[in-house]
Amino acid sequence: MALDVSAHFGNTDYLTDATPSAWAKGMEGSAILAIAGHVTRLKAEGADITNFTIGDFNPSIFPIPQAMREEIKAQLDAGQTNYPPAVGVPELRTAIRNLYRDKLGLDYPEGSVQVGSGARPPIYAAYRVLLEPGDVLVYPVPCWNVKYYAYLNNATGVPVETQAENGFMPTADDLRPHIRTARVIALNSPLNPCGTVISEDLLREICEEIVAENSRREAAGERPLILLYDQVYWQLTFEGYVHHTPVSLVPEMAPYTVFIDAISKCWAGTGLRVGWAVMPPWLRSKVAPLVGHMGAWSGRAEQQATAVVLSNEDHVATFNEDFQAAIKRRLSLLQDGLQSMRAKGLPADCLTAQGAIYLSARFELHGKTIAGRKIESDEDLRVLLLEKAGVAVVPFTAFGYSEGTGWVRFSVGAVTEEDVKGALTRIEALLSGK
Ligand SMILES: Cc1ncc(COP(=O)(O)O)c(C=O)c1O
Incomplete structure (x- = not known):
């Protein structure tokens, strides 16, 4: 029978604190991974969420060449x-x-x-x-x-x-x-x-x-x-x-x-x-x-x-062209959707997508009450979008930007165009109080 090692771990409260160096104790995990963990938990509970948080790809949507x-x-x-x-x-x-x-x-x-x-x-x-x-x-x-x-x-x-x-x-x-x-x-x-x-x-x-x-x-x-x-x-x-x-x-x-x-x-x-x-x-x-x-x-x-x-120039060029077009279509959909909300007077805005797999978007909700919640921080904004619109994004605060600006990152590596359209519909409903 295998030795139950954890039975021999002793005083783990003391050891957890006393074993790592001060440097190791000061090391932080990625803030984005913590947000991704929140999304995974809600999904496991059955929530329908479009995940724009990860700077990664869903291989069934974006396979490698x-x-x-x-x-x-x-x-x-x-x-x-x-x-x-x-x-x-x-x-x-x-x-x-x-x-x-x-x-x-x-x-x-x-x-x-x-x-x-x-x-x-x-x-x-x-x-x-x-x-x-x-x-x-x-x-x-x-x-x-x-x-x-x-x-x-x-x-x-x-x-x-x-x-x-x-x-x-x-x-x-x-x-x-x-x-x-x-x-x-x-x-x-x-x-x-x-x-x-x-x-x-x-x-x-x-x-x-x-x-x-x-x-x-x-x-x-x-x-x-x-x-x-x-x-x-x-x-x-x-x-x-x-x-x-x-x-x-x-x-x-x-x-x-x-x-x-x-x-x-x-x-x-x-x-x-x-x-x-x-x-x-x-x-x-x-x-x-x-x-x-x-x-x-x-x-x-x-x-x-x-x-x-x-x-092999042909392999690279063909893949890059299709891949880039697919990423760009999703970012453009998002961009057009958010800008059309802005044109309707809703508190949404974004920058033009120029490269990578990301869009900078802004929701000016600070100090407002929406869906019964007072929005006082970028974290409140993130949780609101997640829980009330099923849209998971990462606030710029997770990237070291100052608190309270309302800027968030959308990442499109793990979403379909249908996912983007659905998310936009839900964001618009949330912002217009429907
Ligand atoms: C700007 C930037 N540099 C480097 C990396 C890390 O790349 P890799 O996964 O190849 O280590 C990332 C990953 O998200 C990134 O966004």
């Missing part, structure tokens, strides 16, 4: 199951360099690419090799998860609040007060949670500030300021908008830029865990052993399959 599925199986059959190199298999690193050369116009040398199990390990590793304890990590809010990476690295996270009229992107003016003190600035475009894209002018101006600051630092013998540019959604940039990169706009940014990327979003492959960072080789040489020690490499078969599919 057919070629990718077949290629992973073929790679497993071919015995691609042993340890991959810590930097990633050479075929994938070459395919990534070719992708950047052909689609982004950036010819990176061998030794620049670090593959990991999704974007997160390269993100963590890049911050870890750049930041000393107490170093300043500046990040615009709302944004995805940077505050957790600041904590994990004992860095001082400095959030910089952005404005809706700038698509929630930071301006050079917003960042200027922090340029002297920052060790790393984190930017993300297309932006999670807002679905917006940084403009050429904005990005250029920010890069010029960074380059000027770095000239000063080099002359003074100080450590440089690095830009971590998270572009995991770049292949989901919608027509009418252009994805720009720091290095193509300002080539002097090359030594100071770390790109973050993955197939997670653009191939609906969040569970495949293939991501990468592209950076100067001297930095990659420090990131690689860390990813290796964590064993945070991507599965070998998935890496080989990604290399094959990435290298």
Whole structure:
């Protein structure tokens, strides 16, 4: 008979408190996952909810590219199951360099690419090799998860609040007060949670500030300021908008830029865990052993399959086109629906969808009583939409934005167009008091 281990756990109250380090005790779980847990509980109780909360895909609605599925199986059959190199298999690193050369116009040398199990390990590793304890990590809010990476690295996270009229992107003016003190600035475009894209002018101006600051630092013998540019959604940039990169706009940014990327979003492959960072080789040489020690490499078969599919222009183009169109249709439906509510005088609004899988929407209900509930916080608003309209969204407060603005994120990776229409009908009924 197996030993009942839990019978031997002893004084768990004491041990739960006394065992983890103070650092571990200070670590927070994702606020979005907590909201997703609320939705799952209500669904389990039988509630009919349209779930716009998760930055993920429902595989029955958005499967991965057919070629990718077949290629992973073929790679497993071919015995691609042993340890991959810590930097990633050479075929994938070459395919990534070719992708950047052909689609982004950036010819990176061998030794620049670090593959990991999704974007997160390269993100963590890049911050870890750049930041000393107490170093300043500046990040615009709302944004995805940077505050957790600041904590994990004992860095001082400095959030910089952005404005809706700038698509929630930071301006050079917003960042200027922090340029002297920052060790790393984190930017993300297309932006999670807002679905917006940084403009050429904005990005250029920010890069010029960074380059000027770095000239000063080099002359003074100080450590440089690095830009971590998270572009995991770049292949989901919608027509009418252009994805720009720091290095193509300002080539002097090359030594100071770390790109973050993955197939997670653009191939609906969040569970495949293939991501990468592209950076100067001297930095990659420090990131690689860390990813290796964590064993945070991507599965070998998935890496080989990604290399094959990435290298086949037809596979990629056909998938991207249909996938992007399907995402855009859902976002447009939402956008049109919310704007038509606004035109009717209802307290709803949204930004234009420019990229990624998200829409920024605003419900100006603070201080109002609706469906018998007084709305006093963004959390009240979230719960109202969830419980009274069966619509699950994430308030921008979960992305570090200030309380009380009424801005929320809609994510469309797990909904059908019918789901979107149904949700809009229920939101309109709620807002118009029907
Ligand atoms: C902006 C951004 N960067 C990185 C990631 C993480 O990607 P991965 O799942 O490949 O680790 C996400 C996931 O939601 C994201 O939104």
